[in-house]
Structure formats: C-alpha cells, structure tokens
Amino acid sequence: MSDKEWPLYEVFIRSKAGLSHRHAGSVHAADDQMALDHARDTYTRRSEGVSLWVVRSSEIIASDPKETAAFFEPAEDKIYRHPTFYKIPDGVDNL
Amino acid sequence: MSTDTALLAYVTRLGDNALVLSQRKIETVTLGPELEEELANANFALDYLGQARLLYSLAGEIEGDGRGEDDFAFLRSDHEYQNLLLLEQPNGHFGDTIARDFLFESFYLLQLEALEQCSHTGVAEIAARAVKEVRYHLRHVAQWLIRLGDGTAQSHARMQQSIDDLWRFTGELFAADEIDREFTANYAGPDLVALQDEWQKNVAAVLREATLTMPEDGWMASGGKQGQHSEHFGFLLAEMQHLQRSHPGATW
Numbered sequence: 001m002s003d004k005e006w007p008l009y010e011v012f013i014r015s016k017a018g019l020s021h022r023h024a025g026s027v028h029a030a031d032d033q034m035a036l037d038h039a040r041d042t043y044t045r046r047s048e049g050v051s052l053w054v055v056r057s058s059e060i061i062a063s064d065p066k067e068t069a070a071f072f073e074p075a076e077d078k079i080y081r082h083p084t085f086y087k088i089p090d091g092v093d094n095l
Numbered sequence: 096m097s098t099d100t101a102l103l104a105y106v107t108r109l110g111d112n113a114l115v116l117s118q119r120k121i122e123t124v125t126l127g128p129e130l131e132e133e134l135a136n137a138n139f140a141l142d143y144l145g146q147a148r149l150l151y152s153l154a155g156e157i158e159g160d161g162r163g164e165d166d167f168a169f170l171r172s173d174h175e176y177q178n179l180l181l182l183e184q185p186n187g188h189f190g191d192t193i194a195r196d197f198l199f200e201s202f203y204l205l206q207l208e209a210l211e212q213c214s215h216t217g218v219a220e221i222a223a224r225a226v227k228e229v230r231y232h233l234r235h236v237a238q239w240l241i242r243l244g245d246g247t248a249q250s251h252a253r254m255q256q257s258i259d260d261l262w263r264f265t266g267e268l269f270a271a272d273e274i275d276r277e278f279t280a281n282y283a284g285p286d287l288v289a290l291q292d293e294w295q296k297n298v299a300a301v302l303r304e305a306t307l308t309m310p311e312d313g314w315m316a317s318g319g320k321q322g323q324h325s326e327h328f329g330f331l332l333a334e335m336q337h338l339q340r341s342h343p344g345a346t347w
Contacts, residue, residue, distance in 0.1 A: 006129060027131050028129055028130070028131060029131065030242065031242070033238055034238065034242070037135065037234075037235050037238070038129075038131035038132070038134075038135065040231075041131065041134050041135040041138055042131055042134055045138065
C-alpha cells in the first residue's frame with residue numbers, strides 16, 4: 001500500500017440559484033470525480049448547496065503574503081472609492 | 096398465499112435487505128481509507144438504516160398487530176430474516192465491500208425504479224425516496240470499481256477476485272418465489288426476469304470499463320429470502336440485537 005497522500009482539492013458551493021459559489025473548505029481525493037463525490041458527502045449533507053465546484057489546490061494562484069502591503073494597502077487611503085457618502089434607505093437590509 | 100401475507104413478506108424482505116446492508120456498512124465505520132470516504136460510507140449506512148425504518152414501519156401497519164420498526168429489527172430471530180445472502184457476507188477487504196455494493200446496488204436501483212411505479216402507494220413512496228439515494232451510491236461505488244479494476248496490477252487482481260468470490264450470490268437476486276410473484280401480480284411490481292437482463296447489461300458495461308472479466312454463471316447460493324442463512328448471519332444479528340435483548344424496551 002502506498003503512503004502517498006491523495007491530492008487536495010478546494011471546494012466551492014453555490015448555496016442557491018442566483019448566488020455565486022463560495023469557498024467551503026477542502027477535501028482529499030485521488031481524482032477529479034472522487035473529489036466531487038467527497039465534496040458532496042462532506043459539505044452538502046444538510047442541503048447546503050445546489051451546485052459544486054472542485055479544483056486542485058495546486059492549481060490556485062494565490063497572492064503572496066509578503067506582498068500584502070504593496071497589493072492591498074494603496075487602496076486604504078482612497079476612501080472616495082467607498083460608497084459611504086450615501087444614505088441607505090429604510091427597509092434595505094443588504095446593500 | 097393471501098395478498099396481505101405476500102405484501103407483508105415482500106415489504107419485510109425489502110426492510111431486511113436495507114437493515115442488514117446498513118449493519119454491514121456500520122461495521123466498517125472508522126476503517127475507511129480516507130476521512131472523506133469514511134464520511135461517505137457512514138452516510139450510505141444511514142441512508143439504508145432510514146430505508147429500513149420506513150419499510151418496517153410500513154410492514155407493521157400492514158400486519159396490524161401493533162409491531163413497530165424496533166420489533167422487526169431487534170426482536171426477530173435469524174430464520175425470520177429474509178434478506179439476500181449477498182448482503183450478510185462478511186465485509187472482507189475494501190475491494191470486497193465495493194464488489195458487494197456494486198452487485199447489489201446495480202440490482203436494487205432497478206428494483207426501486209420498478210417499485211416507484213408499482214400500484215401500492217406506501218411502497219411506491221418509499222421507493223421514490225430511496226431511489227435517489229441508491230442512484231448516488233451506485234455512481235460512487237461504480238467509480239471505485241473502475242478505479243481499482245483499471246488501477247495497478249495488484250488492485251486489478253484483488254478486484255477481480257472480489258467479483259469472482261461474490262458472483263455465486265447474484266443468482267438469488269433474481270430467483271423469484273411465490274412472494275415475488277404474488278406482489279408483482281397484485282401490485283404491478285418488478286418483473287425479475289426483465290430486471291436480470293437489464294442488470295447483466297449494466298454490470299457488464301461497468302466491468303468492461305474496469306477492465307474486469309464478468310464471471311461465468313456457475314452454482315448459485317440461495318436461501319436467504321426463505322430464512323436460511325449462512326453461518327455469518329447469527330453473529331451479525333447477535334451484535335445488532337444484543338442491547339434490545341439484554342435490556343428489553345431500552346430507549347435513548
């Protein structure tokens with residue numbers, strides 16, 4: 001028996017039609033179909049979703065934590081980009 | 096045999112199949128090769144337990160003697176159980192459980208699809224719910240069969256051995272007796288002869304994809320449906336029933 005671990009897949013779930021897929025967690029699986037099965041069995045047992053995406057974790061291109069400052073901080077002092085100057089009408093829960 | 100006697104026996108058999116397979120699956124909990132497969136297996140075991148509960152409750156209603164699901168599950172002895180022999184065989188290794196599930200669920204899915212259309216409302220409703228669960232199980236287990244059959248030389252050899260070892264229990268799936276014939280005649284139930292053709296076609300297609308050889312039909316074991324079980328069954332029942340037997344009426 002091989003001691004090699006199965007590759008990791010990231011799982012994205014669309015909780016209902018119209019919403020976008022959100023990252024839910026990850027599963028180990030030997031191949032793509034198994035990853036989909038495992039995602040279904042691990043993350044949608046309680047009717048959490050209507051659609052699943054899985055992608056090999058190694059295929060994700062992530063930003064470098066060391067570059068956080070260069071990447072994200074320039075946006076912080078540009079408050080005019082935030083729509084904070086509008087009044088939210090009564091009765092609007094989500095904007 | 097009266098219509099009601101045959102109906103009661105037929106529904107109890109369906110419940111027995113579900114409960115015995117559930118119990119065998121529960122025995123493998125904590126033994127899965129990976130956490131995710133472990134969860135899948137436990138879910139499947141619970142699916143079967145749920146089906147058994149519904150079927151036993153229905154059997155109790157048909158019987159009308161006040162027996163409930165627990166009485167059917169925990170207070171009957173081995174010769175009163177009428178499950179298929181295939182399902183009571185010891186789990187063996189992982190490939191053996193895949194072979195067993197594949198051979199049975201290839202049959203059970205067809206049986207449920209037919210029962211969904213039968214004219215007994217209670218049975219049809221349970222079948223309609225179970226068919227979705229089993230369609231998924233079969234998909235899962237067929238993928239495993241293909242993966243292992245068409246995997247390494249070792250996994251191929253072991254998977255072929257598992258299929259060969261269990262093949263002798265597949266004849267009983269289609270061996271219709273008076274209870275099957277009565278139910279089918281009275282409630283437009285499944286025709287086991289037609290099911291067998293369909294089963295052979297489906298099983299052959301998956302085995303081919305798994306690069307496995309379909310065994311020749313040889314001597315076939317039977318008797319489970321008539322309450323004659325293999326030696327393993329007593330141990331299964333003893334473990335499953337000991338709590339209710341030692342502490343009658345115990346509840347959580």
